[in-house]
Amino acid sequence: MSSRDAILARLRDNRPDPAAHALPPVARLGDMDASRARFEKSLALLGGQVLAPQEGESLSAAIARRFADAKIICSAVPEFEGTVRIEELGTPQTAANVDVLVVRAPFGIAEMGSIFLSEAQLPTLNSAAHLTQHIVVILSESTLTANMHTAYIERPEFHTARYGVLMSGPSATADIQGVLVRGAQGVRTLSVWWEQ
Amino acid sequence: MKVKPVNHARAAEAFIKDTPHLTFHDERLWDLRQKRDQQMHELPEWQELRTLASQIKEHTLANLPEYLEQFEANAKKNGIHVHWAADGAEHNRIVGEILEKHGAKSLIKSKSMVTEECNMREYLEPRGVVVTETDLGERIQQLDNQMPSHIVVPAVHKLTPDVAKLFAEHYHTDPNDDDPQSLAWSQRLAARPVILAADAGMTGGNFVVAETGSFVVCTNEGNADLSATVPGLHIATLGIERLVPRMADLGVFVRMLSRSALGSPITQYTTHFRGPQDGSEMHVVLVDNGRSHRLGMEDFWTSLKCIRCGACMNTCPVYRRSGGLSYGAVYSGPIGAIIDPTFNERKYSTLPFASTMNGSCTNVCPVRINIHDQLYKWRRVLAEHHELPFVKREVMNMAGRLLGQPKLYRAAISGTETALGVLPRFALYNWLNPWGKNRELPHPVKQTFHSWYKQNRLKTKKKGEDA
Numbered sequence: 001m002s003s004r005d006a007i008l009a010r011l012r013d014n015r016p017d018p019a020a021h022a023l024p025p026v027a028r029l030g031d032m033d034a035s036r037a038r039f040e041k042s043l044a045l046l047g048g049q050v051l052a053p054q055e056g057e058s059l060s061a062a063i064a065r066r067f068a069d070a071k072i073i074c075s076a077v078p079e080f081e082g083t084v085r086i087e088e089l090g091t092p093q094t095a096a097n098v099d100v101l102v103v104r105a106p107f108g109i110a111e112m113g114s115i116f117l118s119e120a121q122l123p124t125l126n127s128a129a130h131l132t133q134h135i136v137v138i139l140s141e142s143t144l145t146a147n148m149h150t151a152y153i154e155r156p157e158f159h160t161a162r163y164g165v166l167m168s169g170p171s172a173t174a175d176i177q178g179v180l181v182r183g184a185q186g187v188r189t190l191s192v193w194w195e196q
Numbered sequence: 197m198k199v200k201p202v203n204h205a206r207a208a209e210a211f212i213k214d215t216p217h218l219t220f221h222d223e224r225l226w227d228l229r230q231k232r233d234q235q236m237h238e239l240p241e242w243q244e245l246r247t248l249a250s251q252i253k254e255h256t257l258a259n260l261p262e263y264l265e266q267f268e269a270n271a272k273k274n275g276i277h278v279h280w281a282a283d284g285a286e287h288n289r290i291v292g293e294i295l296e297k298h299g300a301k302s303l304i305k306s307k308s309m310v311t312e313e314c315n316m317r318e319y320l321e322p323r324g325v326v327v328t329e330t331d332l333g334e335r336i337q338q339l340d341n342q343m344p345s346h347i348v349v350p351a352v353h354k355l356t357p358d359v360a361k362l363f364a365e366h367y368h369t370d371p372n373d374d375d376p377q378s379l380a381w382s383q384r385l386a387a388r389p390v391i392l393a394a395d396a397g398m399t400g401g402n403f404v405v406a407e408t409g410s411f412v413v414c415t416n417e418g419n420a421d422l423s424a425t426v427p428g429l430h431i432a433t434l435g436i437e438r439l440v441p442r443m444a445d446l447g448v449f450v451r452m453l454s455r456s457a458l459g460s461p462i463t464q465y466t467t468h469f470r471g472p473q474d475g476s477e478m479h480v481v482l483v484d485n486g487r488s489h490r491l492g493m494e495d496f497w498t499s500l501k502c503i504r505c506g507a508c509m510n511t512c513p514v515y516r517r518s519g520g521l522s523y524g525a526v527y528s529g530p531i532g533a534i535i536d537p538t539f540n541e542r543k544y545s546t547l548p549f550a551s552t553m554n555g556s557c558t559n560v561c562p563v564r565i566n567i568h569d570q571l572y573k574w575r576r577v578l579a580e581h582h583e584l585p586f587v588k589r590e591v592m593n594m595a596g597r598l599l600g601q602p603k604l605y606r607a608a609i610s611g612t613e614t615a616l617g618v619l620p621r622f623a624l625y626n627w628l629n630p631w632g633k634n635r636e637l638p639h640p641v642k643q644t645f646h647s648w649y650k651q652n653r654l655k656t657k658k659k660g661e662d663a
Contacts, residue, residue: 004280007436007484011261014492021258024251026444029241030451046464092426093392111451112462119473126473127425130418148462149447158443159408162274162471163425168462171418175333175349177356178224179376184332185384186418186465 027149034110034146036194043113043192046169047182051136051191059193063100063136066191070099074128076121077104077138092127101132107155108139108192111147114168115139115192118161126163130186135167140195199543201583202525204550208518211353221353222517225510228349231459232507232560239451248448250564253501256406256439257491263406263439264482270409274471277479284314287483291316291398291431294479295325298429300395306413306420307331308400309347309504310433310483312526313539328390330419332383339366345520345528348457348506353519387419397423399469401434401480402503403449407442410470411480414453414463421467428476432469436482437500449503452562456505490538495573499534501563506531508557508567514550523547530557534570537578545583548574 001009031038040050053062059080063073074089075082080102089095103122105115115137122129129135145151157164171186183189212218236242256263268278281287287310295303303325305311317327317338329338333350337343339362344350351359356374364371369382399420401411411432413420424430440446454463472478491497509515509529520528525536525544530551536544548571551557557567578584 002280003282003286003484007280007282007482007488008261008264010484010488011264011436011491014488014497015260016254016258016491016497018255018258021251021255023255023441024248026442027245027248027448029244030239042461045461096388096392114462114466124474127422130421130425147447148451149444152444152447158410158468161468163473164468164470165421166462166466166468168464168466170464171416172464173332173380173417174458175331175336175351176359176376176379177220177354178227178349178352179356181377181380183384184380184417184419185330185387185422 026153028153029149030147031111032146032150034144034150036141036144038110039108039113039144040192041113042111043169046113047172048113048169048190048192051193059102059136059138062193063102067100067134070134072098073100073102074098074132075102076123076128077102086125086128087123089125089128092125092131095125095128095131098128098132100134100136101128102136102138103129104138104195105143106157107143107145107151109146109148109151109166110144112166112168114166115190116155116157116164116166118157118164120157120161122163129165129167130171132187134189134191135170135187136191136193137167138193138195199540201543201545202523202547204518204522204524204546207522207524211519211522212517217353217355217519218517220355221519224352225346225516228457228459229507229510229560232456232510233459235455235459235461239455242452245448245452246562246564249452249503249562250501252440252445252448253563254498256441257437257497257500259441260436260439260491263441264436266406267404267409267439268482270407271480272409274409275478276409276471277477279479279481281481281483281485283485284316284483285319287311287314287433287481287485288316288319290481291433292320292323292325294429294431295320295396298396298477300325300429302326302328302390302394303396303398304328304330304391304394304423304427305398306400306415306423307334307344307350308398308433309344309526310400310435310485311398312344313485314433314483316433328387328394330387330391330423331415331417332380332419335383335387336362339363342521343526346506346509347504347527347529347531353521391419391422391426394423394427396429396431397425397427398431398433399424401432401438401469402453403440403446404434404438405441405443405446406439408470410443410468411438412446412450413467413469414450414465415467416464418465421465424467424469425473429479430469430472430476431479431481433481433483435487436484437487437502449562453503453505456507456560456562486538490535493538495577496534496538496570498565499531499538499567499570501565502531502535503563504531505562507560507562511556511560513552513554513556518550523550530567530571531565534565534567534574537574541578541581542583545578548572548578 076086173184533547
């Protein structure tokens with residue numbers, strides 16, 4: 001007998017009575033506030049930032065101001081040029097040289113300040129989202145969902161994306177003496193730009 | 197040769213003697229517990245979430261064969277290669293074969309307790325595969341040749357100078373670097389080239405979704421996503437108990453996992469893998485390693501609900517003051533003490549005794565595992581199987597003789613002052629009980645509660661009646 005069949009047979013022999021353990025209906029609990037204010041508060045708690053335009057500044061002007069030293073700015077959105085398109089990166093080794101990556105998230109979660117990215121937003125190279133030093137995420141207020149329950153119930157991406165990451169602020173660690181360090185091995189900063 | 201039981205109490209002695217390490221460890225974990233409480237108080241639905249999580253997990257475990265088959269069918273449809281491993285040896289063989297087929301000589305991996313269970317590094321390295329842990333805490337432990345001492349914060353028993361010394365040795369950084377920020381930066385700089393050059397990547401999986409054939413990885417450093425997406429080959433090691441039926445069930449679990457573990461609302465990364473990237477290959481290895489056996493243990497099967505948040509460890513007074521390494525097992529703390537004996541009853545026979553039975557572990561568990569009840573039940577099982585350590589047997593015999601004779605017991609407590617002042621010291625601080633060392637009892641009370649109540653409350657009550 002294969003290990004697969006042996007494991008399944010043992011589980012069938014040993015399991016508790018399935019009739020005694022019904023599956024509860026899908027939960028939809030908690031605060032249903034899907035506002036931008038709640039999202040921003042959660043984002044700040046997890047170390048993310050809002051890139052706010054100064055006096056009607058464009059996205060490219062705001063990026064130039066915020067990341068003055070950046071040499072390679074990679075764009076994964078049509079309305080912003082950058083110095084290189086994500087489709088042109090080709091390999092992780094090239095993506096590792098990117099200073100700033102600009103992407104658009106299909107939705108955000110107010111409870112957590114999370115943004116979602118999948119292969120649809122990171123064409124040809126999922127790793128680009130983690131190899132870049134900084135990431136700027138374009139997000140529309142109208143796509144905010146209240147919390148994790150509503151996100152999993154409402155968003156089709158969880159059923160269709162082959163790679164789907166919820167990023168909640170930048171990478172972080174507290175593995176050395178409990179000191180929180182923002183900017184561990186993935187992005188060092190994560191900024192949200194509200195779509196006008 | 198018979199396996200020797202882990203001498204947990206003796207192993208903890210060295211740790212207890214080292215005051216700076218002990219104090220930090222105790223306070224850091226208690227801080228995590230308090231942060232967890234803050235998060236819990238922000239969610240009025242917390243207890244409901246715990247109940248739902250428990251029900252979903254119990255349902256899934258009772259229907260595990262069907263859900264595993266559903267997961268397998270969907271994962272295959274998505275282009276994932278699915279493997280089954282009865283034990284650690286088979287898991288390692290499968291991973292070794294996948295790597296060999298691809299000519300992969302370097303493997304970068306994120307944290308996975310299942311690969312620790314399997315001793316995978318020890319298997320792969322002699323076969324010419326360089327395995328690099330990419331999680332900072334896990335990497336520190338790998339460099340120091342130690343097991344993780346905590347399932348979420350693997351190097352929590354170390355202080356900054358310990359890390360500085362290790363990094364100086366292996367990364368040639370300044371041995372006197374006392375800044376965690378700059379040490380973490382050193383890890384980033386050391387890991388990047390290894391990640392970019394790796395032939396294969398490996399992750400674990402916090403949740404496995406039957407409905408979609410997905411698995412979900414919850415991490416903070418970004419290393420898991422790098423390990424999974426940079427090389428063209430991603431292998432995920434998944435414990436078979438990690439299943440949930442529906443994608444929407446994750447709402448319940450993701451809302452509680454990081455809140456229970458670290459007191460943060462969510463991990464920085466919550467990643468859903470449902471299939472390989474274009475041009476890449478994805479494999480999952482479903483690992484049993486004793487789980488199907490545990491499912492048949494009437495008193496202990498619910499330990500399979502565990503989502504590995506570590507809240508029970510953070511709250512446990514014995515764990516906080518003895519350190520994870522003293523358990524001598526992959527899983528330490530209260531959850532380890534009820535899981536480890538299912539792997540090796542004799543070797544881990546001492547662990548269910550490393551508890552004060554205060555029940556705090558049960559109270560913080562997000563999936564409502566009755567941990568302290570199971571600790572108690574393990575003690576009975578071990579006593580019946582004669583795995584009770586000699587010392588515990590003797591102490592229990594003494595306690596049994598005392599508690600079993602009402603006359604003797606009443607005589608002992610009637611003179612409370614004398615009894616609390618003398619008896620517990622004698623009973624606790626003798627050579628038979630290593631847990632009595634380094635601990636003191638509260639000062640004996642001057643008066644028993646009953647006589648105080650007679651003198652005070654009764655009077656007050658009378659006054660109240662008069663008014």
